[in-house]
Amino acid sequence: MTWQCQRVLLLNATYEPLTVVSARRAVVLTISERAETVHEDDDHLVAHSEQLAVAVPSVIRLRHYVRVPYRAQVPMTRAALMRRDCARCVYCGDRATTIDHVVPRSRGGANTWENCVACCAPCNRRKADRLLHEIGWVLHRLPTAPKGRHWRLLAAVSDIDPVWEQYLAA
Numbered sequence: 329m330t331w332q333c334q335r336v337l338l339l340n341a342t343y344e345p346l347t348v349v350s351a352r353r354a355v356v357l358t359i360s361e362r363a364e365t366v367h368e369d370d371d372h373l374v375a376h377s378e379q380l381a382v383a384v385p386s387v388i389r390l391r392h393y394v395r396v397p398y399r400a401q402v403p404m405t406r407a408a409l410m411r412r413d414c415a416r417c418v419y420c421g422d423r424a425t426t427i428d429h430v431v432p433r434s435r436g437g438a439n440t441w442e443n444c445v446a447c448c449a450p451c452n453r454r455k456a457d458r459l460l461h462e463i464g465w466v467l468h469r470l471p472t473a474p475k476g477r478h479w480r481l482l483a484a485v486s487d488i489d490p491v492w493e494q495y496l497a498a
């Protein structure tokens with residue numbers, strides 16, 4: 329892999345995850361001392377320019393805190409929903425491969441955090457377009473929208489570098 333393909337997790341000065349930037353942007357931020365490396369890339373990629381060689385970081389942190397406008401709702405994506413439900417079917421606990429609308433879309437159910445759950449294919453088929461009480465199923469926990477900045481990132485970025493996990497914990 330070339331270092332240009334590397335993506336870098338950008339943290340605020342408070343270690344709060346902000347976004348994912350390109351390696352080029354991360355190197356510029358560190359060279360200009362606007363950010364510092366928190367975690368170096370495990371593959372020890374090195375960025376070369378005419379004058380210098382810089383170790384490509386995996387996680388960087390801004391030296392000065394930036395205020396980020398607060399947005400109430402984390403956008404719902406498939407990846408983030410699977411993460412919220414630990415990729416387990418909320419009905420039977422098996423590995424989830426699909427998303428179920430608790431109130432089916434055909435019956436007015438919304439595509440929201442509160443109405444969507446991770447689901448295995450057999451349960452999804454069995455439930456079809458019926459309501460839970462019609463088939464005697466219950467939700468053990470009411471689905472809710474996750475809160476916190478790292479969830480915004482999880483919703484926006486589909487493949488999370490395992491190295492970043494420790495910085496994404498609530």
Ligand SMILES: [Zn+2]
Binds near residue numbers: 421450452
């Ligand atoms: Zn299931």
